[in-house]
Amino acid sequence: MTPLADADSSAGLPGETSESRAAELWGRALHAAALLAIEPAALGGVWLRAAAGPVRERWLALLETLLPVDRPRRRIPLNIPDERLLGGLDLAATLQAGRPVAQRGVLAEADGGVVTLAMAERVPAATATRLAQVLDRGEVQVARDGIEAHLSARFGVIALDESGNGDEPPASVLTERLGVVLSLEGLLPSTCTLPPLEELRGWQRDIVSARTRWRHMHADDEALQALVATAAALGVDSPRASLAALNLARMAAALDGRDAVDGEDCTLAARLVIAPRATRLPPQHTDESPPEPPPEPPQDQDPPSEPDPPDNDAEQLPDKPLEDTVLEAAQAAIPAGLLAMLQASLALGRTRSGGKSGATQTNYRRGRPAGSRRGSLRPGVRLNVIDTLRNAAPWQPLRRREAMASGRSPARVLIRADDFQVTRYQQRSETTTLFVVDASGSAALHRLAEAKGAVELLLADCYVRRDRVALMAFRGAGCELMLPPTRSLTRAKRALAGLPGGGGTPMASAIEAAQQLYERLSRKGDSVVVVLLTDGRANLDRNGRPGRAQAEEDALAAARRARVSGMACVLVDTSSQPAAHGQRLAAELGALYQPLPYADPRALSARIGASVAALAG
Amino acid sequence: MTYAFPFSAIVGQDDMKQALLLAALDPSIGGVLVLGDRGTGKSTAVRALAAILPPIKVVQGCTYNCDPTAKGVACPACAAAAAGGSKLKSVEKPVPVVDLPLGATEDRVVGALDLERALTAGEKAFEPGLLARANRGFLYVDEVNLLEDHLVDLLIDVAASGQNVVEREGLSIRHPARFVLVGSGNPEEGELRPQLLDRFGLSLDVRTPTDLAQRIEVIKRRDAFERDPQTFMAAWKDADAAICDGLAKARKRLEKLEVPDVVLEAAARLCTRLGTDGLRGELTLMRAARARAALDGARSVTVKHLRAVAPMVLRHRLRRDPLDETGSGVRVERAIAELFDREVAAS
Structure with a gap:
């Protein structure tokens, strides 16, 4: 598979342009399609992050061409009922025959092939979890409608994720089981051309031969160590990722016609499987600039004749352990957005634990x-x-x-x-309580702790009512969503504990951000109550410029807009002397006004709880 | 044919393995709840159980796995046969480990009218569900925190009474359904209803191993298993058999083990200190300590055994305090240290 090797090695050239970067990404995406076609089920599938469009279509068309014709392909619509997903009673046949006749669900039908999950980010948590269970077991256990059966269902999932524009990503219970993570975002159709048909025929032959051979590829301890260590260094804790990476490395070796996994295979596996799941940067690199240098090509493939730029790290000797090479490659493949997020969380000294914790269950819940x-x-x-x-x-x-x-x-x-x-x-209409906490300097840091205490007590209430909570904080530059809607008290507590204080008060932006989230959740059918904890003293205007007068004017304007949008709100005044600021803002918001009494957060919690109940009811 | 990964080949996760063995040894301890990180082998451990549990004697042909020697609770068929004075024939059978998949409908869980016989022959017959099959075994719910509410309610009721009462479609049936409820899940996806939480005797929090060598071993074994399950199973057969023997011996010892007053007293003091509600905590603490002693091959139950099981017994029974940053596990450990280590130092 020479063309792919070419595309990939372009990554090693110094001073690459964004164009060659795009070509490299596309080359890797093509390689990934070929690997997936070998045995989709062994990789779990692909988490494909891309907007709908020609690039995605082209990639899917390629995969379609490479997959053997006799393998089933199924598509799962967004709100598929369980009887079609898992199977159940075939009504028409039952009525005709006068005795129960079972029907297979989509997953059992897809045995040996692939399942396409359109709009994966909108798939209800219930569906995602069922899929995950079937992926784990390789079979569907039907226990429905008087039918009991275990049906073989080994397939790969092609999860089409269009959440790029800031929506929540697909449920992590599912994405965790999809070995390959590809992002085609930002690629232009002009860069992304498919190889000519004759060439694809060659690929198909390679894939067929790799299908029988890949499980026998030898992977030595060094390769295994490199993959697991890379996963550990990037905070990818689940062994599923390492296992998928190992399988993918074996497939890459088989596709290339070799008998053993080499460094290049591991590098590829790290890039396609491990890097996109990174939850942290390797500890020893935190002080350096973001990992820029593209990985040098693996040594065993590469005679030392190739000139190395002398300004490179002195430690990059040819006998550098594979582990480091793979880790570097993985680091270079971490998507830019993810990298920024990771760095931000490093700067704040917060650690995230456990997988992609940004991923939560989807909100949408049909009855x-x-x-x-x-x-x-x-x-x-x-x-x-x-x-x-x-x-x-x-x-x-x-x-x-x-x-x-x-x-x-x-x-x-x-x-x-x-x-x-x-x-x-x-049909449970869910109640979400959205806490918007003023963490600015003016809100008086000494009262932030008190506000946190009150929020935690409210969280406990929300837990009892099985409400969901979300947390936004505003200070300095703007308003940040600390915690997307969740039912997990653990996460809420963690987010709250990591909430830093200080800086200006961008009240207008905060109200706008709250209103946006309020509208987004309301559209999904939730009833939402916003609890705004602030002293009401704005000092940054809508554009983030200092100036008290303009800031307050903007804040009141934002409040009026929020009120018109119907946002149900409780304003908790955190200033030491309940003052006119808070009351005026509350009035403009149409919010219930609750001054924070000095002493008892429990009393406050009780009062806010009552207000929230009144608003939500 | 799908193979289950052997129990003995699971790397690390000693707490989880031990909790499952304790519950297998003495089902009255109650169920096991395993929460924690993804990919820590929660499902693997439960599915591996069937291979290491000593087989049980059941009435031949009984769908409910009735115990031929037991008096009292029996399924309608066995009860009728026993009342009629006929001798029940017994056979050996592996302990059932039944999966309750998400998406199961209520009729398959509790059992319902047998549609086939009803439609074709017009007979009103009961077709037992998953609860019947799990009797005297394990019922496993993966992603238990995502189970639909009406099924959760049902489980809560059956797990408490040990009986499944079916009143639907003109049927009125009651059959024994005593099982060890094992639930697993990821707490980030939502929490469990307190009532269901209370049904679990033991709970634990599993984490991904941080040790690199251990992580590599996990991947190595899993990979070897997937590539050649038969050879892998054969390699671990003896180790699994050893666990099975150990369990059988421990079960014999368990019958003779008494819990001395000092241990009971220690259990009571620990519960008081942690402010757990009701007596269930103490009772479970006592049973789990006894099972632990039996598993260890000890002659008597000591405070040491109590200490070892206390965190998994008590962790989920503490009152939630949203203002306390520390996890409940830490609180239990702290109370144990304060209560027992000081005594050790004093004596």
């Missing part, structure tokens, strides 16, 4: 079936056919005799109106 009850068929109700059948079943012989007696030839299954069972849905 889930919660049993059935006897009912008539009105518009809007959904007949629960299985339970209806169960109701009708014991009467069949009797009804058949009746029908015969009255001279009619009976249908196979006789169902009457009073058999009807309709499905009950549990």
Whole structure:
């Protein structure tokens, strides 16, 4: 597979332009498609981050070409019901046959092939978790509608993630199991051309031969060590990533026609599997500038004839351990946005633990079936056919005799109106409490601790009510979402503990940010209450320029807009002397006003809790 | 044929392995809740259980795995047979480890009218569900914090009563459903209802190993297993068998082990100090300490055994204090240290 090798080695050239960088990314994406086509199930699949468009289409078309024709391909629509996803009773066949007939779900149908998950970022947590369980077990365990079966379901998932524009990423329970992570964002269609068809035929032959050979590729301890150490250094804790990387390295070796995994395979695996999941930078590099140098090509492939720029790190000797080479390559492959985030969190001295903690379950929650009850068929109700059948079943012989007696030839299954069972849905409208905490210097640092205490008590309340919470903080440059909506008290506490204080008060931006999040959540059907903790004293205007008068004017304007948008709000005045500022802001916001009494956070919590309940109710 | 990764080949995670063995030894301890990082082998450990548990004797042909020697609770069929004076034939069977998948419908969990027989023959027959199959074994719920609420309610009820009562579709059935409930999940995805939390006897928090050598070993074994499961299983067969033997012996010892008053007293003091509600904590503490002693091959139960199990027994029984930054595990450890180490120093 020479063309790919070419594309990849361009990464090693010093002074690369963004154009060659794009070519390198695309080359790697093509390589990834070829590797996935070998055995999608062994990698779990691909988490493809790209906006819908020609580039993504081209990549998908390539994968489609490379996958063997006889492998099934299935597509999962966003709100697929369990009976189609996992399987259940085949109604048409059941009614026709007069006895229960099972139908296979999409996942069992996809056995041996791939499943495409469109808009993966919007997939409900319930669906994502079911998928994850099936990926883990390699089989679907059906325990539905009177049917019990274990059906083989080994497939790769192609998760199309369009969350690039700031939405929440897909559920981490799923992305954790998808070996390859590809980002095609920012690639232009002009860069991303597919190889000619004859060449692809060659690829197909290579893939077919690699399919039988890849599991036998020898991977020595050094390679294993390099992958695991890289994962550890970048804070990728789950062994699933290392395992997928090892499999991918084996596939790369097999595709290249070799018998053993070499350094280049490990580098590729680190870039495609481990780097995009990084949750931290390697400890020893924290003081250096961001890892710029592209990885030097692995030594064992590379005779020392190639001139090394002399200004390179003196330690880059040819016998540098593979581990370091792979780690460097992985670091260079960390996406820019992720890198910035990681550095920001380093600067704040906070550590994130456990996987991509930004990923949470999706908010959207359709009503889930919660049993059935006897009912008539009105518009809007959904007949629960299985339970209806169960109701009708014991009467069949009797009804058949009746029908015969009255001279009619009976249908196979006789169902009457009073058999009807309709499905009950549990549509829980979720309440999200959005805390917007003023962490600026004016809010008086000494009161920030008190505000934190109050928020924690409120969190406990939210936990009891099974509400979700989100946390925003504003200070200095603007308003930051510290914690996207979650039901996890653990995470909320962690986010709160890491909340730093000090700086100006960009009140207007804070209110705007809160309003945006409020609108986003409301669109999803949540009922949202904003709890704003501030002293009401703005001193940075909408554009972040200092100046008290303009700042307050902007804040009040933002408050009026928020009020018009219908934002339900409680304003907790944290100033030591409840003053006019807070009250005026509350009035403009149409918010309930609660001064923070000095002493007891519990009293405050109780009062806010009551206000929130009133607003949410 | 899918193979289960051997229990003995799981690297590290000693707390989790031990909790599962304790619960297997004495099911009255209650279930095991395993929360923690992804990819720490939670599901693997549970699925590996079936291979290391000594087989049980069940009534031949009984779907509910009724115990032929037990008096009292039996399924309707066995109860009728016993009342009729007929001798129940017994067979050996591996301990059932039943998965409750997300997406299971209520009818398959509790059991329901047998649709096939109803439709074709017009008979009203009960088709037992997962709860029946899990009787005297393990019921495993992966991602337990995402289980639908109406199924959670059901589990809470059955786990407490040991009986599954079915009143639906004109059926009225009651059958034994005693099982060790094992749940796993990731706490970042949402928390568990306190009532369900309370049903678990032991709870633990599993973390990814930080030691590089251990991490490499994890990958190595998993990789070897995936490439050639049969050879891998064969290599670990003896180690699994040794655990199985150990369990069988420990079970015999367990019957004779008494818990001395000093240990009971220590358990009571620990619970008082931590302010756990009710007596369940103390009771579980006592049972778990006894099981631990049996597993260790000890002659008597000592405070040492109590100490070893206390964190997993008590961690999830503490009152939540949102203002306390430290985790509950730390609080338990601290209380143990204060209570027992001082005594050791004094004596």
